[in-house]
Amino acid sequence: MDIFKELIKKLTPHFKSLGFSKKGNSFQLEHDKNYGIINFQKSRESTKDVLKFTINFGVYSNVLGQLEYAYNNLSKPEIEQCQWSSRVGAFMANNPDYWWIINSTDDLNTNTADVIDNIQNIIIPEINKRLADEGLINSWLNENNAGTTEIGRFKYLTTLLKVKGDFNALHNIIETFMQQMKGKPNAKLAIEHLKEIDLTYQS
Incomplete structure (x- = not known):
């Protein structure tokens, strides 16, 4: 069993219920040509029996993207093209570089529930704050986490x-x-x- 693929598979219905579409190991939410992106990054330390991963997330501004790339053919941008991006641990207590570790013998449903909890309570609110350009402006004016x-x-x-x-x-x-x-x-x-x-x- 590929633990990472199974995890993504289990999470997909939840993301789709929130309006996200799936692209590889990322989920994307479009709002007025801007995108909120949640990306699952698998560690190189992962093995067949042990999965280690973290979650990156960001916001892509269409206005900035058109100027930055001088053209507008990014139908669905990647996490690397987000002008504001972060990792989930940056918004956890003490700002750890947080990685989940799941063994092949673990209950994947329990781990999935924990991931969803962090998505609902940390990631979605932070994306929603910045999904419109006005939110990005406010974030860059007033927030410590510049995301760039x-x-x-x-x-x-x-x-x-x-x-x-x-x-x-x-x-x-x-x-x-x-x-x-x-x-x-x-x-x-x-x-x-x-x-x-x-x-x-x-x-």
Whole structure:
């Protein structure tokens, strides 16, 4: 028995009842061309008799995706293309890098119930908070978990704020970031990005 395949098989009806579609080891929820993605990552340490896995999840913004990839043929993006992404452990107590371990002799139903519990109580709420671009903006403005790099947050946030037309918040983000990054490599990257979205920065 392939434990991983059986686990995905058992979880599929639950995800479909929530409106998710299945793609490989991922489940995707579409909202206004944005996607919430939940991905099951199998560890290389897994064996035939012992499965070790974790859950990655993220949000893909169609607006950012079109600009980032310069075309829009990503009918269903992968977890790697999410502009905001995290791993389930980041939202658990003490932020552990959490992995489930299931033995071939274990009751798979019990383990599946535990996975679903974490999906319902951690992952779905965090995705729903960010599934719309307004949620992503709010997250990048107010949340500690940026779900991307420092420069990534700056690029995504400034792009969405410009599209939204919120120039007060945009100006504040640019000023704050450029002051913090003065003399650092990210400052040059930020200026290049601002030119790409037709903005200028006067130091």
